[in-house]
Amino acid sequence: MKPQGRGRRRFLKQGAALALLSQGAGGLAGLAVGAVRSASGQTLGAGTSEASSKDTRGYGERARFENSVRTLVEPPFASMTPLQDSIGIITPSALHFAVMRFRNEPPNIDPREHRLLIHGLVDRPLIFTLEELKRLPSVSRIHFVECAGNSSPVEHRNAETVQETHGWTSCSEWTGVPLSLLLREAGVQTGARWIIAESADAGKHVKSIPLEKAMHDVLVAYGQNGEAVRPEVGYPLRLVTPGWEGVHNVKWLRRIKVVDQPSMDKVESTGYVVLRPNMKGKAVWFNSQLGPKSVITFPSGGQRLPGRGFYEITGLAWSGEGVVRRVEVSTDGGRSWKDAQLQEPVHRIAHTRFRLAWNWDGEEAVLQSRCTDEQGDVQPSIADISKQWGVNPDFFKTTKARVNHWNAIQPWRVTRDGSVHNAQFS
Amino acid sequence: MRSFLNVLVTGMVLALPLCGTAVAQTPTHKLGRTPSAEEIRAWDISIDPEGKGLPPGSGTAPEGAAIYARRCAVCHGPTGAEGEPPAKGRRTAPVLVGGQGTISSPQPVKTIGSFWPFATTIWDYMRRAMPLYEEGSLQPAELYALTAFLLYRNGIIQESDVMDAQSLPKVQMPNRNGFVPAEPGWKPRTPKPVGSYP
Numbered sequence: 001m002k003p004q005g006r007g008r009r010r011f012l013k014q015g016a017a018l019a020l021l022s023q024g025a026g027g028l029a030g031l032a033v034g035a036v037r038s039a040s041g042q043t044l045g046a047g048t049s050e051a052s053s054k055d056t057r058g059y060g061e062r063a064r065f066e067n068s069v070r071t072l073v074e075p076p077f078a079s080m081t082p083l084q085d086s087i088g089i090i091t092p093s094a095l096h097f098a099v100m101r102f103r104n105e106p107p108n109i110d111p112r113e114h115r116l117l118i119h120g121l122v123d124r125p126l127i128f129t130l131e132e133l134k135r136l137p138s139v140s141r142i143h144f145v146e147c148a149g150n151s152s153p154v155e156h157r158n159a160e161t162v163q164e165t166h167g168w169t170s171c172s173e174w175t176g177v178p179l180s181l182l183l184r185e186a187g188v189q190t191g192a193r194w195i196i197a198e199s200a201d202a203g204k205h206v207k208s209i210p211l212e213k214a215m216h217d218v219l220v221a222y223g224q225n226g227e228a229v230r231p232e233v234g235y236p237l238r239l240v241t242p243g244w245e246g247v248h249n250v251k252w253l254r255r256i257k258v259v260d261q262p263s264m265d266k267v268e269s270t271g272y273v274v275l276r277p278n279m280k281g282k283a284v285w286f287n288s289q290l291g292p293k294s295v296i297t298f299p300s301g302g303q304r305l306p307g308r309g310f311y312e313i314t315g316l317a318w319s320g321e322g323v324v325r326r327v328e329v330s331t332d333g334g335r336s337w338k339d340a341q342l343q344e345p346v347h348r349i350a351h352t353r354f355r356l357a358w359n360w361d362g363e364e365a366v367l368q369s370r371c372t373d374e375q376g377d378v379q380p381s382i383a384d385i386s387k388q389w390g391v392n393p394d395f396f397k398t399t400k401a402r403v404n405h406w407n408a409i410q411p412w413r414v415t416r417d418g419s420v421h422n423a424q425f426s
Numbered sequence: 427m428r429s430f431l432n433v434l435v436t437g438m439v440l441a442l443p444l445c446g447t448a449v450a451q452t453p454t455h456k457l458g459r460t461p462s463a464e465e466i467r468a469w470d471i472s473i474d475p476e477g478k479g480l481p482p483g484s485g486t487a488p489e490g491a492a493i494y495a496r497r498c499a500v501c502h503g504p505t506g507a508e509g510e511p512p513a514k515g516r517r518t519a520p521v522l523v524g525g526q527g528t529i530s531s532p533q534p535v536k537t538i539g540s541f542w543p544f545a546t547t548i549w550d551y552m553r554r555a556m557p558l559y560e561e562g563s564l565q566p567a568e569l570y571a572l573t574a575f576l577l578y579r580n581g582i583i584q585e586s587d588v589m590d591a592q593s594l595p596k597v598q599m600p601n602r603n604g605f606v607p608a609e610p611g612w613k614p615r616t617p618k619p620v621g622s623y624p
Contacts, residue, residue, distance in 0.1 A: 102558065118458075119466050126458035127465070136455055185453045196472055203555035204471065216614045257472055264475045266551040270542050273605065274624075281530030283541075287608040291623030377623075385624060391532075400533055405624035 070095055071163055073155075077104050079232075080167025083297045083316065089142070089343065089351040091170035093225045098232035099147055099168070099246065102202040107252055109200060111228075111236040116182075116220070120196075120258035123187030130236055134222065136177045141219065141242075142347040144171040144318045145233075146290055148245035148272055148404040153396040157425050162300040165410065165422065169318065171351035174240045175223030180215045183258065192258045197239050200254040207248050208262030209241060210286075217242050217349075220253065242349040243320025244288040245404070247272055262286070272404060278390030290320030292379045293407040294327055294354070294371035305418035308362035313340070317352045319373035326372040327354040333366035333411065334381070340369065360414065366423055368411040382408045382424075397425050473550040477595030480549065484590035485571025487578035493568050494575050497557050506579050523579045529604060539580025543605055545597035548573045570594070 070079035078099040081091055100106070111130045119125040149155060150168035159165045183195075188211070195214045199205040209218065219240040222229060229235045234251030241248035247267055262268060273283040294317035299305055313331070317324045323346055328337035343353035354369065371379040385408055386393040396403065413423035461469075473479040494506070501510050501519035509521035525535030534541070538548055549569050555561055564572070574589040577597060587593070 102555065102561070117461060117466070117469050119461070119470065124453065125461050125466060127461040128458040132457045135457055181455075185455060185458065187453070198472075202559075202561050204561070206472075206554070212613060255469055257470065259472075259474070261474065263472055263550075264544050264547060265554075266542075266547055269544060269547050269605075270536065275529070275534060275536075277530075277532050281534075281604055283529075283605050285605050285607050380623070395532070403624050407623050 068095065070097065071167065073164075078168070080163050081170045083162045083166055083169075083295070084300050084303060086297055086316065089171055089316070089347070089353050090225060091172060091351075093172065093227070093230050093233075096145075096170040096172065096224075096230060096233050097147070097168050100232070101205060106231040106235065107201050109236060109252060114200075114236050114254070116237060116253060117255045118182055118186045118258070119255075121189040121192040121260065122183070122258050123189060124185070126182075126186050128182075130222065133177055133220065133237070136181060138175055138177055138223075139219070140173055140175040140223070141240075142171065142173050142350045143240055143242045144169055144349065144351050145240070145246055145249050146170075146293075146318070148247060148290075149402055150406070151293075151295075151408075151410070152403045152406045153425070154400060154402050157397065159301070160422055161302040162295055162297055162410075165301070165424070166295045168246070169316075169351070171316075171318075172224045173226070174219055174221040176219045176221030176237075176240070179218040179220050179239070179256075182220060182256075183215065186258070188258055191260050194259050194262050196255075196257040196259055196263045197248075197250040197253060198255040198257070199250050200252040205247075205250060206263060206265045206267070207250055208259075208265070208268055209244075209248055209288075211258070213241065213244070243290055243322075245272055245290060248288060274404060275401065276389050277395070287405070290318075290405060291407045292319040292321065292324070292371040292373040292377045293317065294324075294369040294379055295410045296329070296367050296369050296412060299367065299414060299420045300412050301420055301422040303420045305360060305414060305420070307418065308360050311358050311360055313356045313358045313367060315340075315354055315369050317342075317354055317369065317371040318350065319371065319377065320349060321377060322374040323348050324352040324371055325374050325376075327352070328370045328372075329354070329356045330368050330370070331358060331365050334368060334409075337370065362416060364416055365414045366411050367414060368409050370409055379407055379409055384408075471550075471553065473546050473553075475544045475546055475595070477546050477591055480546070480591035480594065481566045482591060483566035483570050484588050485567050485569070485574050486588055487571075487574045487583070487585045490571035490573070490575025490578075493564075493572050497560075497564070498572070501558065506576065522576055526581075526600060529601060537580070538576055539582060539600065541601050541604070543599050543602045545573065545577060545582075545594050545599055548576055549594060 068082045068085035070081060072079050079097055081095050081097045114130055116128045116133065147168035151166045156165045193211055194208050195211060196206060196208050221238050221240045222236055224230060224233065229238055234253065237253045239250040239253050268286065273285055274287045275283040294315060296313060296315035298314050299311065305311065313329055317327045324342065327340045327342060329340045330337045338356060340354035340356040346352050382393050382396060386395065411423040413421045415421065502522055503509055506522035507524045510519035521535065521537050523537055523539060525537040525540030528535040529540055542548065552564060552569055552572060556564065570589040573594065574583065574587060577583045578585050582600065583597060
């Protein structure tokens, strides 16, 4: 009885710490780094006074009037990016979403002790220190990372804001070594078809990735937006697997095994599979790539327009397939569409900022955006998805099954009083 | 010159399907060190669906029932069929037992018995990630016993069946044929078929 009793108490204690964190979110935001890095549950709540007395000239903080913060949701413990406040395409590192599968806090890893092992079907197994990895030829690339469950109807159909509906996507400049370079150093053997990437987190998260993808564009990243990767998103080393479900972007990366077949661990054999009602109980394995998607971030749910007149409608578009080619915006519930302007340069597999001038006449309006990517793939409506799934559109109002890769067009209703509401299911 | 080009082009064409696996296979930067066989053994906790990587040890459902009651029931419920309802500040523990026959229904109940395709995955996941906050504390024999218990509770093996590195991979899971790989297999820059998303 003792061990799990202890575990449960610890668990509840951590839950309490989370509640504290949640209440103190406004305060926490202003001191982000010191508080998050010191990690333990106690210091998160208590850190406010300690950190505010700290000299912030060394590592600056934002203006005291800026109070945009992540929301913490459960279960499991996860934070969502405040997209309604986003500017441009880069997510501030302190606001990057983080889904923590096993703990409230990230693993506490000393970078001097951390190692990356590459083994399996290779000629030369290799073990790297972080220092050695940083000596290798590096690249920097801007990519989004999105959780497969982002905007899924089950978790988000009653959500009001774009943070709550779509806040499990973030975009950073990632710096690191191409995985292909490391695999070539090790010498991949004939017969190799997959890699297995493993985390040093409490649950030893693991994910199989086809060798073609691993050699194509996967990064072993130690840098995020000009500094070290943040603890919650993988410090000191993580995988960036561009355009694929977040779960492939293994954080706290410690091991890569080159193999002839996927490991079929829990995450890939049962968790992130696609199960549609019209597939007669058959589920699809390894449907990993994320589709074309976009959302208007202003005006969006929970915001209020002060009055009629000029507004710039703006939002983010992205696709796991590559470059966003086109974003159309409708202000009349989808009857007519106008091309929005895309912020240049448009990066491959990255958030793409779009903008459209709009004069609000004070009448009710339904705003929505539609993304087309370089493959010509178009973001679907709920009616399109319902057709693919062989269900009535109402199915998504009630289903309890998570719909991964949900990329439906997101409508926001502007009412005559200027308030903006989620119109996805109402 | 002509023959040299032919050789080169043939080489490139052969290399392409493997995406460079046959290209530049000699180390060019000579960084990192060679780990010892013992180091690799200590780090490598991968178990494949055929059971490669499973360590020695064995266990049965009755042994597993006792361990389950002590280590798992607090979250997953007394029999594994209960799961845990979502609670404030808590991660939800999934239902482990039951759900057979629901997978093709509009509201599938995905459990080990109704959905998981490989018995080895149960062992692997518990070693990695269970029990929450005490990960890595279960020994191989305990893991075999717990796996036997969960398989027995789901009506997949007999109560007296012994689970070990040889028998576990041979367990036929009811939903083993309930999956199809994504088609076509992923290749860089190839369009997905219509209807791939979500």
